[in-house]
Amino acid sequence: MSQTQKKNSSNGETKPRTSFLNRFLRSSKFMSSKPESRTESNDLETTDFQPGNEAQKTATLDTAQPLTSEMECGPSMEEKEQFLQKLGRTAVDKCLDLNNCRLTAADLREAVALLPLLPDLEKLDISWNDSVGGNLHSVTQHLHLLSKLKILRLGSCRLTTDDVQALGEALGGITDLQELNLSWNSEVGGNLPLTLQNFQEGSKIQTLELVDCDLTSEDGAFVGQLLPMMQNLEVLDLSLNRNIGASLNSIAQGLRSTSNLKVLKLHSCGLSQEGVKLLDAAFRYLGGLRKLDLSCNRDLGGGFEDSSALLATLEHLEVLDLHQCSLTANDVVSLTQVIPLLSSLQELDLSANKKMGSSSENLLSRLRFLPALKSLLISSCALESETFTALAEASAYLPALEIFDLSWNKCIGGNLKLLLETLKFLASLRVLRLSSCGLVTEDMALLASVIHTGHLAKLQELDLSYNDGICDAGWAIFCQNVWFVKELTELDISLRPSISQDCGQWFGHLLNAITKLSEITEIGMRRWILLPSQKEELEHFYQDHRHNIHFDLGEVQQADFPRLN
Template sequence: MEKTDDQNCQDRHEEDNPKSSPFDFVIKQFQGKKCAPEKKKEQPSAIKEFFKGFDFGKSEGKDRREIEETEISNDGADDQSERQDPSVEDGLSHLTSEAKSPSGEQKFNQFMEKLGKKPSSKNLDLNNCALSAADITELASLLPFLPELEELSLSWNGCVGGTLKALTVHLHHVSLLKVLRLNNCRLTAEDVISLGEAFEIVSQLEELDLSWNSNIGGKLSLLTKKLQEGCKLKCLKMTDCNLTAKDGESLAELLNVIPNLEVLDISINKNIGCSMKVIAQDLKNVPGLKELNLHMCGLKQDSFQGLDTALQHLVELRKLDISCNREIGGGFKASTAHLASLKNLEVLDLHQCCVTEEDMTVLSEAALHLPELEILNLSWNKCVGGNLKLLLGALKLATEIQVLRLSSCNLVAEDLALLTSLRQDGHLARLQKLDLSYNNNISDEGWAVFCQGLGAFKELSELDVSLSPSSCRDCRPWFGELLAALTQLPALAELAMQRWALSESQRKQMEGFNQDNKRNIRFDC
């Protein structure tokens, strides 16, 4: 049979392309369909016209075509990925891994959530969080993500001791740090050295609190010798650090390079009193000092007199606490002139200083020149009792006084009468807190007179008339006067009258007064 012209043409094409694959044939068929001339449209029959408005099979066919096209597209993508360069594939895998890893902010948030704390980029408070050494290391790794950090507190975490270097080597990431608190962290000598080295990095530091770290004692020079002149430190606290006389000398040297110091607290360091003369000589280098706390520092008369000389340079001083230094009693005579120069003094704490009657007289010359005094604490000085009149002039001029503490002062009825008369004459108008506790020698008549005039203390919010723990007395002789006065004291929120015996009816009256007036009256006898 002879071949048609089309068949001959096909044979010649196959001879010219002997290696053509079936896939090429499919493509040609597809191209042929695309290029084929359009068939003449048939005229629709009457039946077709009837069903023209219905979509039977159209949606299904469309979905089927979309699925086929998607499969073809996916097949092409798979083929393309198989032919990709392995290095590109590794790069994509690396980018995917990075995208899945948490950011620095996320890591920090997770760390804080683990400790039950709310995250803050400026104030990191981790007090008493039972931190472990691993936590300190993890925290150190997070510092690069906290460039705005200003306050860091790790106090009351014993495991910080011995691990501080892991943290301090990263402090350059937080150059804005202003406050560092490390109370009761069991710091070691190595930690003190690390802190000293850190001072060269955190040049903006303004507050450093190392209180309750007993191992600092004898090693303060490891810290102070690293501080450079012009240091911006404003607040230094080292309460109960077992500081020695040698540490006192190091502290004195430190005062030469921290001219901006405003708060110095070295309380409860009984051995540092021996070097107080040396410290006092350099206090003139911090003329802007506003708070000086020397509670229980082992001060004696001579060291206290050396401190008095320094007071003339501390004209900005607002608070002076020299309490619980029993051996300075009788040494106020040489201190009157300079104590009186503290025109801005607001808080004077002399409790448990074994003040003598002569000291009381001296203090009354000095206190006349303290117009800004707001808090005066003379508690546990037995010689105050019967001698409160020596402070009469000072109490008249102390128009700003808000807190007066006279606990365990051996007060007598005359002293209470003096207080009430002062108020009735228009003095002590701003008094808010009055502590008369542990004064067992006051007679019933004395308490009665006091309660009769108590209503004049309109600003009073706290009053303590409790007896000492070994006592218990009947308050019936003056209970009526007290109850009447309470109705005249709108600001009174707390009244302590422990160890005063109350009858059942008196107890119910007090409980009712508590409930009706939202007061807190404490009694236990």
């Protein structure tokens, strides 16, 4: 993952730096008695940091003196105990979460000084702190004191080869470790055996995450050899390691020994047709698998021919992600046979497989046999009239559907009426995306009618962007009725990047509707040009109503794009 330079807010400061412990005391994040959920922790992928100048200078100055020797100058035992008492949370003794705190080397020393006082610590998270890189030995030399440690997260810490080796030596002494996250540390690649060499047979590891670690094919082969030692493994994420596809034979063999595996993520791992078949042979040993992500493997197309029937053994599968996999017509035929057998499926993503457009009629019609389906993503699949008709008919039998993404399928324009029964009976629908679907005024009138009758009352996100064929009358009738969607939080009606257009009189109807939508916070209107009178209306709106609503009008000037008349 590319890293972006973060701002250094301390440049030019002359006053003494606030103690990390004092800042830590004021942090409401650390005061929480509950560790964050797995979903929240995985959101790290969206935030990138590099060390600021201050952190770099501090690390440079500290190289002349080991971190461990300076720990003696830290707070006294009594002061540390008082610090822990002031936190007022007993759970702190079990969870030290310094994720994304922009720690400097000095901060890290103070944090390390706490470790001997936390013998019951079960979770240590110092992810997304650049200063950890090159200084991890100060942490690893104390890990033997944390005999109850179960969760160790070191994602995006700029670990060096020396760090990786020090960690490998320390991990051998943490017998109860259940979760290890080393994601977004490129030096792990080529050095994975150094890190995991002390894992013993019968390891208690349940979660192993190595996302975007620049793993080599040799690392992949090592993972395959390691898997039989991890009988308790439930989550394995090797995503964004594009070179391990060459060692998939070893990984697939190892997976046969992980019968407790529930989550397998191989997003963008360079999988080929042959690789899919190797995995497919391993699936019969993974009857408890709940989530399978093979997305963004563009050479995978054709791999499901003659082999996907084995997916039927995954009877407990809840999430299947095959977006951007270059699925062929024959792949679709094979999937048509197995999809109806996955009765526990809750999320299905087939997006960005353009060859589905003319060959998926039977597959989409059989979606009606997935009553538990909550999320259906079929954007940019080049659907044709017949395939869209089959999808529309089947979707009416999906009562649990909450997320429905049909974006970038032009055949929907003028045919939204085919979804009428679906839109009427999907009482749980929260997200509807119809971006760049070629919608016309007739479609907007139909949507407005459905909204007016209260059939989309639970909708929270509605994306109608990049539909430039709708006239002012269509936008007006929609804006007059959108206020019936009481739980709406996000609405996007932006124009495509190549076009700008004057707002019609419907803008006033939109402002009036927003005053009745208590939950809405985001209105996407990029490339719509407000007339002077409409800008004045918007200013009055902000003066008279809530200020937590963001109108995203973009920064593009009127002259930058051709205007529609």
